[in-house]
Amino acid sequence: MRREIMHVDVNNAFLSWSAIDLMKQGSSVDIRLIPSVICGDESRRAGIILAKSPIAKAMGVITGETIYQAMRKCPRLKVYPTNFKAYKKYSDMLYKLLLEYTDLIERFSIDECFLDMTNFLAGNTIMARAIEINKRVKEELGFTVNIGISNNKVLAKMASDFSKPDKIHTLYPDEIKDKMWDLDVSELFMIGRKSVPKLKNMGINTIGDLAKSNESFLIKKLGKFGKLIWEYANGIDNSEVIAKREKPKSIGNSITLALDFTNKEKLETILLSLVEQVSYRLRKEKLLAQVACVQLRTKDFKDFSHQSKLPCATSSAKEIYKKAKSIFDEMYIYNIPIRLVGFRVDNLVSEDNQLSFFDDGGKNVLDETIDGLKEKYGYSTITKASEIGITKSLKID
DNA sequence: TCTGGGGTCCTAGGACCC
DNA sequence: TCTGGGGTCCTAGGACCC
Numbered sequence: 001m002r003r004e005i006m007h008v009d010v011n012n013a014f015l016s017w018s019a020i021d022l023m024k025q026g027s028s029v030d031i032r033l034i035p036s037v038i039c040g041d042e043s044r045r046a047g048i049i050l051a052k053s054p055i056a057k058a059m060g061v062i063t064g065e066t067i068y069q070a071m072r073k074c075p076r077l078k079v080y081p082t083n084f085k086a087y088k089k090y091s092d093m094l095y096k097l098l099l100e101y102t103d104l105i106e107r108f109s110i111d112e113c114f115l116d117m118t119n120f121l122a123g124n125t126i127m128a129r130a131i132e133i134n135k136r137v138k139e140e141l142g143f144t145v146n147i148g149i150s151n152n153k154v155l156a157k158m159a160s161d162f163s164k165p166d167k168i169h170t171l172y173p174d175e176i177k178d179k180m181w182d183l184d185v186s187e188l189f190m191i192g193r194k195s196v197p198k199l200k201n202m203g204i205n206t207i208g209d210l211a212k213s214n215e216s217f218l219i220k221k222l223g224k225f226g227k228l229i230w231e232y233a234n235g236i237d238n239s240e241v242i243a244k245r246e247k248p249k250s251i252g253n254s255i256t257l258a259l260d261f262t263n264k265e266k267l268e269t270i271l272l273s274l275v276e277q278v279s280y281r282l283r284k285e286k287l288l289a290q291v292a293c294v295q296l297r298t299k300d301f302k303d304f305s306h307q308s309k310l311p312c313a314t315s316s317a318k319e320i321y322k323k324a325k326s327i328f329d330e331m332y333i334y335n336i337p338i339r340l341v342g343f344r345v346d347n348l349v350s351e352d353n354q355l356s357f358f359d360d361g362g363k364n365v366l367d368e369t370i371d372g373l374k375e376k377y378g379y380s381t382i383t384k385a386s387e388i389g390i391t392k393s394l395k396i397d
Numbered sequence: 398t399c400t401g402g403g404g405t406c407c408t409a410g411g412a413c414c415c
Numbered sequence: 416t417c418t419g420g421g422g423t424c425c426t427a428g429g430a431c432c433c
Contacts, residue, residue, distance in 0.1 A: 046401050068398050109433045192431050224407070225430080254402065291425095301400070307426060342402090407430080414422085 007148040007156035011165035013111035014051035116241035154237035181208030252344025260337035274343040288313035289345030297340035
């Protein structure tokens with residue numbers, strides 16, 4: 001059956017949302033209209049550009065570069081911090097509005113949704129619906145969206161990426177050749193930095209070249225990924241719009257340190273703090289972890305990670321830290337400056353699945369008490385000694 | 398004063414078993 | 416002291432997305 005799929009993409013989400021929020025707080029400038037960027041915290045060495053205004057863009061500022069590079073291109077640049085609380089709020093407002101049009105919405109990221117409209121059009125055309133959504137978002141929420149329309153997700157997503165902002169585009173199968181095949185192959189969803197040179201070496205420059213290339217040759221060269229991108233280039237995608245959020249498959253946190261650390265005890269303290277954060281999130285999701293994974297990044301940007309199975313599925317900070325510490329001991333190399341420490345848990349299983357087999361799933365009273373307080377007063381209110389230690393060492397050292 | 402943080406999925410190689 | 420092939424599990428690393 002032919003599906004009716006829409007992809008809704010907020011134009012310049014972080015910058016637009018920050019702009020609206022700043023004005024709501026009394027600012028008289030609309031930062032969308034001046035040379036401005038949203039940027040991570042430079043003092044924490046996270047100073048990279050996350051969004052830029054049209055004027056900043058015109059001056060050559062690009063997403064992902066450092067604030068230092070951006071300032072050289074555009075010295076008058078106004079820099080604003082991220083405000084994820086506000087972003088979440090506007091994202092939820094958009095989602096709520098979209099729910100008036102269909103029950104089948106997949107929140108693909110904070111600023112993108114897929115809508116399956118197939119059984120929700122009630123005699124209207126999907127284009128009429130898109131026009132209405134576009135208008136209402138602008139008028140009621142104060143920002144603009146691009147909407148892509150087609151019969152599957154990948155085509156709808158490609159369509160929403162055509163000219164911006166505040167536009168509606170279709171990309172039906174009979175339009176693929178005209179609208180998509182002339183684009184550079186790097187524009188195709190899932191083709192990133194590393195794949196472009198590989199494809200160019202094979203003489204594949206445009207999406208059309210990819211579509212017309214030999215599928216088995218691509219599979220031989222790139223495996224499953226080759227099949228996937230060949231299908232995308234030909235507009236083939238049978239994946240469903242998934243409305244309800246599934247449980248996460250892994251949970252992790254990482255931190256770039258304000259300074260490179262070589263000291264083992266300090267790194268361990270940071271690791272403990274990450275384990276506490278991660279295990280808290282794990283318990284909130286009512287999940288248990290079976291694998292622990294420690295990630296380190298050196299001063300010169302070499303990443304390495306080690307993982308190991310936990311003796312039994314657990315969400316206890318103490319149990320998990322025991323494993324994390326032993327993994328770290330085995331990885332730690334004396335005197336190598338470390339830039340980033342990360343910790344994640346993997347192979348997650350649901351608490352209730354597990355409890356029938358193990359009496360307590362490694363639960364512990366201290367974790368539960370702390371979680372209760374965190375729920376009541378917010379995450380930062382109560383911290384174990386290790387977390388306080390962290391804040392201090394990050395600031396003082 | 399180079400280069401964030403949160404995820405998912407895939408692959409390759411080694412260990413181990415039959 | 417040398418040898419095959421299949422299967423599964425585990426780990427490290429790397430690609431992609433936003």
